Amino acid sequence: MSVLDAQQLADAAAAAMWSGDRASQGMGMRIESVTPGEAVLSMTVREDMLNGHALCHGGFLFALADSAFAFACNSENHSTVAAGARVEFLAPGKLGDRLTATAKQLHQGGRTGLYDVAVTNQDGRTLAVFRGNAHRIGGNLVDSESGEALL
Numbered sequence: 001m002s003v004l005d006a007q008q009l010a011d012a013a014a015a016a017m018w019s020g021d022r023a024s025q026g027m028g029m030r031i032e033s034v035t036p037g038e039a040v041l042s043m044t045v046r047e048d049m050l051n052g053h054a055l056c057h058g059g060f061l062f063a064l065a066d067s068a069f070a071f072a073c074n075s076e077n078h079s080t081v082a083a084g085a086r087v088e089f090l091a092p093g094k095l096g097d098r099l100t101a102t103a104k105q106l107h108q109g110g111r112t113g114l115y116d117v118a119v120t121n122q123d124g125r126t127l128a129v130f131r132g133n134a135h136r137i138g139g140n141l142v143d144s145e146s147g148e149a150l151l
Helices: 007-018 022-026 058-073
Strands: 030-035 038-043 080-089 098-109 112-120 126-136
Touching: 007 022, 007 030, 007 058, 022 058, 030 058, 038 058, 058 080, 058 098, 058 112, 058 126, 098 126
Parallel strands: none
Antiparallel strands: 030 038, 038 098, 080 126, 098 112, 112 126
């Protein structure tokens, strides 16, 4: 059997992660795309995501960015976790907004990586920027020949 190419591996790794990702699923997130080193996830702001100011709670913006970061940094089939992250909130999300988080690898050096994520609304307005540090912990998510989950 032949080894999967980089995009097939990214797709298989994303599917393996998604199958057990109850947190992202529970918040109504969707995977829009995953390519090697990048991922795009989206979700709609629901009533139960609003804070006392009737705005999207910052924790949900962070969670969406963090999930996109997770799918991006695991897209090359190396088991990877967050070593740290920070977020800057630039504008509020509102009820019904369709949020999109676009994560991109800036650097991957051995076991550590650096990723930036932009969270935008349906109008393309940037609501938050997130920077995550990734750490490869060893192992793979899927078999590189069959694409079968190893998780």
